[in-house]
Amino acid sequence: MKLTNGVILVICFVLVALVALPRFNGNQQLVQTEPWDAKYFETYVDYWRGNPTEVPLRPASNWRFLLPMVASVLPFAPNTSLNLINLFCLLGTVFLLNQSLRLRGVEPINRLMAGVIFSASFPVFYYGCIGYIDAGSVFFVSMATYAFLVQKKGLFALALLLGLCAKETSLLALPFAGMYALVQKDYKWVAWVIFLFILSFPLFAVIRAYAPISEGENRYPFWEISEQSFKYNVNRMRTWGAFVLSLGIPGLWYVNKLFGLNQKEFLQPLPLASLAGLLAAIGLFVFSFMSTVADGRIIWHSIFFLLLFIFEPEKKLQL
Secondary structure: OOOOHHHHHHHHHHHHHHHHHHHHHHOOOOOOOOOOOHHHHHHHHHHHOOOOOOOOOOOOHHHOOHHHHHHOOOOOOHHHHHHHHHHHHHHHHHHHHHHHHHHOOOOHHHHHHHHHHHHOOHHHHHOOOOOOOHHHHHHHHHHHHHHHHOOOHHHHHHHHHHHHHHOHHHHHHHHHHHHHHHHOOOHHHHHHHHHHHHHHHHHHHHHHHHOOOOOOOOOOOOOOOOHHHHHHHHOOHHHHHHHHHHHHHHHHHHHHHHHOOOHHHHOOHHHHHHHHHHHHHHHHHHHHHHHOOOOOHHHHOOHHHHHHHHOOOHHHHOO
């Protein structure tokens, strides 16, 4: 059978569904871990449907309104509707990954391998369809990255705007694009990235100011670095395990390939851009480590960058 673009996508789509299914709707049969914040996003779906809410609308889940809003139009229970949207976002990420690799001249067998690595990854299984909304922000990171690769400024801005409405971690697409443009000396794109980064602050302030919220909830909390959070995460094996497993095979492969580059290859746009994206995700993880309960979802946002670099044709790195 010829490995066409359609065959690659079908294989990866089926694999995503199979990997996400065991934990769909926070199923506890394989993993006895309740998705703590899922109830806030599920009640947000009820809110957009005009139904009474059983738990309060509260920060930070109330800032992340886009996926619950979209899920509210589906005719299913709130958790099922939300996780179907999550599943569509995962499929969309696989599609954009394949398209991006195709754009870079990656051979079909390697595009399939990249898709399988993403589809069968720990985050797709553990976080993908459990009632959280990180599958959406990962999708918007991939959408923004693809838009940058095809040099569509409008689509890039749209992806970031929608991503900001899904979850603010979507802005992790900015370091990748900014570094890539800087190395290429494309200063128009550098200026565009800086402009959108600056614009994100007032836009996020508007979201925080006007997002629906239950009476009595504090509208403007912010995570503060604390010794208590640090000690909690240091002694929490799931924090370390989630970090390692979320990097997983792509992380090991990435580090091995990165350290195998000579100086000329390392200074190419993609190695530096992927490293900028990864370091930004790690930096945000470190902040969460010292200010809240840290897990692997933030690291998951960097996987698109890692896979782009891992499967970049060697001839392009040797230019």
